[in-house]
Amino acid sequence: MQQARNLVMDIGGRIARLRFMIHDRDPLFTSAFRETFEGEGLRIITTLPRTPRMNANCERVIGTVRRELLDRILILNGRHLTRVLHEYLIHYNGHRPHQSRNQRPPDIEAQPARVRDDLRSIRRNPSLQARSTNTTTPRNRSSGHVTQHSSGTPLECAPRARCSLVRGTTISTQEDRPMSVPEPDQTPATAARPSSPHQAGDLASGRREPGVEGSRPFGAHVRMSWWRPLVVLVVPPVVMVLLQILLYQVVGVIEGSDDPMSATFTPLKLLAVNLSVGISGVVAILLLARLAKVPWRSLISSPRAFDGRRLAQYLLGAALLVGAGIGVVALVAPESPGWVAFGVSGTTILMLVVTVLSTPLQSVGEELMFRSAVLPAAASWVRAVRPALAVGLVVSSLAFAVVHGSSDPWLFGYYTFIGVATGLMAIISRGIEAPAAFHIANNVLFSSVNTLMAGGEGYTIDRSTDTGDAALLILAAVNIAMVVLVWVRERRTRITT
Incomplete structure (x- = not known):
């Protein structure tokens, strides 16, 4: 819930240009979480079970992050994961070539890819063990998405395949500018800080917030x-x-x-x-x-x-x-x-x-x-x-x-x-x-x-x-x-x- 509020505050006035939010049926997405975005005028879209193609572009981005980053680095804790992802986003948005953009990174608008006659002059420089020349990203056929990483870290995909780290939501937008990138020293503990003494008391006592859990069958879906x-x-x-x-x-x-x-x-x-x-x-x-x-x-x-x-x-x-x-x-x-x-x-x-x-x-x-x-x-x-x-x-x-x-x-x-x-x-x-x-x-x-x-x-x-x-x-x-x-x-x- 607090992560959703943090995201809304980070987006600021630009949220008026957002159209809808896409998320899967994870029970983490409670009714209170959805109401945060519905109150901003966003339409909630829930993907069908076991249907990743309903959010195909972002599922491909998750695969890219896994193959190029998470499968190659041993993550020690949440703070380490935040720093690693922050540095990878800099590489992804500013240096990594994208096939759908004629081998240009998302941050480069008009500069064409450099053509070299001598292929021996091409060198690659590893950045956090992520390859910079041998992977491709999917073509963006929509205005942009955000999806939930299976490990709990969501990624935002804005147009031109630019990605930013977000915590706790999935959003779709038509604007061309990327969302804000959190500071590398922001840890999951600070992102999940309760917004009120009542919420802190609920977290401390283990009480569950009321709501509907769409992933559970009828009859056991109310909390x-x-x-x-x-x-x-x-x-x-x-x-x-x-x-x-x-x-x-x-x-x-x-x-x-x-x-x-x-x-x-x-x-x-x-x-x-x-x-x-x-x-x-x-x-x-x-x-x-x-x-x-x-x-x-x-x-x-x-x-x-x-x-x-x-x-x-x-x-x-x-x-x-x-x-x-x-x-x-x-x-x-x-x-x-x-x-x-x-x-x-x-x-x-x-x-x-x-x-x-x-x-x-x-x-x-x-x-x-x-x-x-x-x-x-x-x-x-x-x-x-x-x-x-x-x-x-x-x-x-x-x-x-x-x-x-x-x-x-x-x-x-x-x-x-x-x-x-x-x-x-x-x-x-x-x-x-x-x-x-x-x-x-x-x-x-x-x-x-x-x-x-x-x-x-x-x-x-x-x-x-x-x-x-x-x-x-x-x-x-x-x-x-x-x-x-x-x-x-x-x-x-x-x-x-």
């Missing part, structure tokens, strides 16, 4: 302090419960009910539940975005953008799987769901309308709360990717089961399994389109069947002890089938692309 996930884990469910109680009281006043908290659903009660869960999901995503200081879109899908087509495809597949599961349950264990009899009334029609219109909001709200918020928040407690994903899955799944408030072991285990399955869908697909589609299909279809099989009245959801049984294994198989479907679809997509 924040240890206490912030606790806020995400507690606040949204509390908001949901309070909203539901408040809306139930409003519904009780409208319907004139003596027991507004009864478990029997009416159209208005169903609407109240769906709205409270949907609003709580939005609260969860906005809360995590603020605590982690990340864009809320990165909590929906990362590193890719949200894909509506992917959502529609998964919704179709999930509807088929859930419909098949309901059919098997009706054939094998028709008494398990607690269905009374088929019946249609005015209440049934209103319930179906509310189900179709508002249940998707409730389903998406739960996915936002547990897959987009709790999963990455809990995973931020662990640095290693796989253990982080495991922690995120366990915590989000158990929270999902606890919020549903079931005291029956079968139901609690089933809700936990749903949490694990939908979490795996999100991780595999790198977004919540797949789990949201499955959740929508599952809740809409089951709510519709429960409404139609309630004898024309409102239905009751009983999650007390001894209400679950082995028939839930059929629905668990549906979850597994959906996970397999997501895995196959995502694998084919990555192979074709």
Whole structure:
């Protein structure tokens, strides 16, 4: 972060003429690092994984520095590296011939290369063990780049293949003048000096700055302090419960009910539940975005953008799987769901309308709360990717089961399994389109069947002890089938692309 600020200060007023910044997917490039340059009006361009040709000119310059300098000198420490690179830059910009410039160095504008008839008069003088006559540089086909050296030292390539040492960034520019060269006595320690006492305290205590790490998979891509996930884990469910109680009281006043908290659903009660869960999901995503200081879109899908087509495809597949599961349950264990009899009334029609219109909001709200918020928040407690994903899955799944408030072991285990399955869908697909589609299909279809099989009245959801049984294994198989479907679809997509 401080290196980015130092570079912006070194460039000064010339930064207004810069167009964009190019960097790879190294986790060193945090959101705070990128915001430093975005605040100056630069567009951020991230190269694709393992695609060096996206920044080909600068990758060639890195190769030149490795072959001519770093492979020939034993570097002792950071100060030594800075001095060696500083002297090499003088050689590179003022003496080294460049094939793309008719054997002229970048600092020489119009002087033609000297032509000698007697080749025996040509001599080479080594400078820091770098050859001065037998290497070439790539042709500059763009206005200029900057790239990140794999050892952590970035190089700037301005037009005419002039290079300067920069620390911590990659920039592309259209101006012809080279960037500033740091003083040789500037060491990595001074370049990385914290800009404030708060930052110094964070560095001393080992605390990590909030942000998104694009190199990590979805679900383990958010970084924040240890206490912030606790806020995400507690606040949204509390908001949901309070909203539901408040809306139930409003519904009780409208319907004139003596027991507004009864478990029997009416159209208005169903609407109240769906709205409270949907609003709580939005609260969860906005809360995590603020605590982690990340864009809320990165909590929906990362590193890719949200894909509506992917959502529609998964919704179709999930509807088929859930419909098949309901059919098997009706054939094998028709008494398990607690269905009374088929019946249609005015209440049934209103319930179906509310189900179709508002249940998707409730389903998406739960996915936002547990897959987009709790999963990455809990995973931020662990640095290693796989253990982080495991922690995120366990915590989000158990929270999902606890919020549903079931005291029956079968139901609690089933809700936990749903949490694990939908979490795996999100991780595999790198977004919540797949789990949201499955959740929508599952809740809409089951709510519709429960409404139609309630004898024309409102239905009751009983999650007390001894209400679950082995028939839930059929629905668990549906979850597994959906996970397999997501895995196959995502694998084919990555192979074709």
